[in-house]
Amino acid sequence: MPIREGLARLDGVAFISKVPDVKAGTCELRLQGGRFMDPSSLSNHVYNIRVGARVRGVEATVAGLVERSGTNFVLKLPGTNAVLQLAPLSRKVQHVAKQPQPATAEETSAFSTLTKKFRKPRTCTITGPLRQTPDGSLVLEVRNASGARTSPSAATRTVLNRL
Amino acid sequence: MKLLLTFLIALASTLVHAEVRSYTLGIDVNCPSGLGE
Numbered sequence: 081m082p083i084r085e086g087l088a089r090l091d092g093v094a095f096i097s098k099v100p101d102v103k104a105g106t107c108e109l110r111l112q113g114g115r116f117m118d119p120s121s122l123s124n125h126v127y128n129i130r131v132g133a134r135v136r137g138v139e140a141t142v143a144g145l146v147e148r149s150g151t152n153f154v155l156k157l158p159g160t161n162a163v164l165q166l167a168p169l170s171r172k173v174q175h176v177a178k179q180p181q182p183a184t185a186e187e188t189s190a191f192s193t194l195t196k197k198f199r200k201p202r203t204c205t206i207t208g209p210l211r212q213t214p215d216g217s218l219v220l221e222v223r224n225a226s227g228a229r230t231s232p233s234a235a236t237r238t239v240l241n242r243l
Numbered sequence: 244m245k246l247l248l249t250f251l252i253a254l255a256s257t258l259v260h261a262e263v264r265s266y267t268l269g270i271d272v273n274c275p276s277g278l279g280e
Contacts, residue, residue, distance in 0.1 A: 105269055105272075106267050108268075117266070126268070133273070135268055139268075142262070
């Protein structure tokens with residue numbers, strides 16, 4: 081069974097890329113309603129498919145509210161209890177020749193660009209590796225940050241068009 | 244007053260509606276067909 085079929089068994093899957101990016105070793109997945117799922121659950125699901133595949137990393141594109149929390153920055157997901165701690169990009173999920181793709185200068189500085197001129201909480205769409213620390217807290221590394229956001233209905237339309 | 248407050252909270256939660264647009268899974272497989280090509 082290819083991994084695509086196994087991923088389709090996840091509850092509430094809205095979209096799985098028809099053709100995976102073999103070069104980067106990645107596969108795109110979207111859940112209905114923009115549901116949040118922690119990386120370990122995704123990893124466990126792929127492991128349990130038992131096709132000899134494992135998740136080496138998860139990148140997420142998340143829209144939420146960026147806030148300062150003490151000396152740190154967090155992304156809050158209204159409607160859920162999830163609070164993601166924001167951090168600079170350390171290593172990309174995308175691979176090239178079985179090694180993490182080198183980050184561009186823009187990707188490397190995305191976190192500092194986001195936080196340098198931060199004054200008040202604002203909505204933002206952030207893309208980057210999502211990881212779980214040993215104490216269970218979730219960290220979203222900032223590879224790309226965008227202040228512009230589209231309406232949820234627009235995102236849903238995109239998903240439906242691609243199905 | 245309470246009704247107005249409820250409305251404002253509902254409006255605010257709509258405006259800051261969060262969502263995970265997509266997940267990109269980095270997957271290591273033993274054979275290329277495992278990715279579903």
